[in-house]
Amino acid sequence: MLTPLVRAIAVAAPLPSLGDNTGDLDRLKKVLAPQLGGGMPVVPYQRLSKVAVRFRAAGFAGAAIINDMAGTPVLVDFLSQPPKVLAGMALDLGTTHLEATLLDLSTGAVLARADLENGQIRFGADILTRIHHAAKDEGLAELHAAIIDSVNQLATELAGRAGLAAVSEIRALSVSGNTSMVHFFLKLNPCHLCREPYIPMVNAPDPCLAGELGLAIHPAAVVWLLPSVGSYFGGDLISGVLASGLDQQPETCMLIDVGTNAEVIVGNREWLIACAGAAGPALEGGVARMGMRAGPGAIEHVRIDPTTGEIGYETIGKGKPKGLCGSGLIDLVAELYLTRQIDIRGKFRPQAAGERLIAGSEGYRFVVVEGKDAADGQPVVLGQVDLDALMRSKAAMYAILTTLTNQVGVAFEDLHRIYVAGAFGRHISPRQAIVLGMLPDLPLVVYEPVGNSSLAGAQRVLLERQARERSLALAGKITYIELNVNQEFMLRFSGSRFIPHTDHALFPSVPFFDGE
Known part of the structure; x- marks a missing residue:
């Protein structure tokens, strides 16, 4: 059974009379309470007049639009007829690209898909450059406006593809992104994300309404952002855990998501430990001169x-x-x-x-x-400069994996499954990555691609209350290791800057060519 972020609940309230002087909104709340488990919904101030006027105009019967705001039912609108489609948008808020789906919240059906380049790129291709730009006069405002404009473009395209009359018919938005992108999206100062001790302004922002952010979707649409764990561990990896089911596995597994950073989490239903590091840019085409995103051509x-x-x-x-x-x-x-x-x-x-x-x-x-x-x-x-960049990236990747597993005394051979997320996981040949010494030398059946897990997790948040509750619980359950100050990582990084590795015994299946 779906428990979506927004519901349309049919209502037929008793008409007011001289013997029943209950206020319009109080009347509506009273009728809704049994369908909401006995709890009274809350009506935000900016929606008070609109809901009351529409409830009376509809003759006290129709459909109430209820947002699930972190477990609290919030009454935001009233329609004379239930909507034909109750549309919600799931968004992967990527550093270079945005990808989104439009879902029918009543059925879970996918209505449309679309993607778009992140408009912030004109202020810097990488997160660090954008954080520095945010420190300039009006810099943060420019970055916020750019990402809101990109999301609005994407929402408008989705609405058109799905045949909606207007983009304002989208009633919910779930957002999965890294910590920096969420700060830009919410217009929060990101400057401390790249400075020791690397503390975000917020890890788990409360849901808000779309109108507060200037989004083009319905102004009363609920905006739910997946929580982050640290400066380099965002909601996109929480989404990955939701999508892969890593937190519900009896066996110890690993999730790897390579984008702007390489984000890795190890654990099972009892414990989870994670870290992130800058191993991604060369892998997603951000460093190699002839590098490009995984797209046509x-x-x-x-x-x-x-x-x-x-x-x-x-x-x-x-x-x-x-x-x-x-x-x-x-x-x-x-x-x-x-x-x-x-x-x-x-x-x-x-x-x-x-x-x-x-x-x-x-x-x-x-x-x-x-x-x-x-x-x-x-x-x-392929130039030597590109090769050198890949060697650094592959060394960082393996160093991240070995540092993390060593923290909990888990050998690679103990891992039941390694989930590989994103375009990296969708297109990569694990065998070739093993040859380079980027991934551990394990049987190929251990590796399982899970596609865009950031978007998949955002979709689950739109449709399932349990996924929303799991995401919040995960943020408090995961132990996060900060690699920026980890000496073990630096030592392991140095040893990994050879093909496949300085210690060839770690890669017995890879031919070793000694000498020139």
């Missing part, structure tokens, strides 16, 4: 024939290639290592790379796709 898989050196690749959408997304970059570098065209340090070996390797003013460049075969006529290349 991105090379997602690469193979190199060990005998002929011929390169085969697959692009998302099957069109001509434009660049490399994270999974394509991982595949390519793993294949370069297996064919001995790069060494264990991630450096090109000119004597083995052949004619695809070109020397330039910025070092060697490896031509993956010639210009004549590319979408825009420009060759797709």
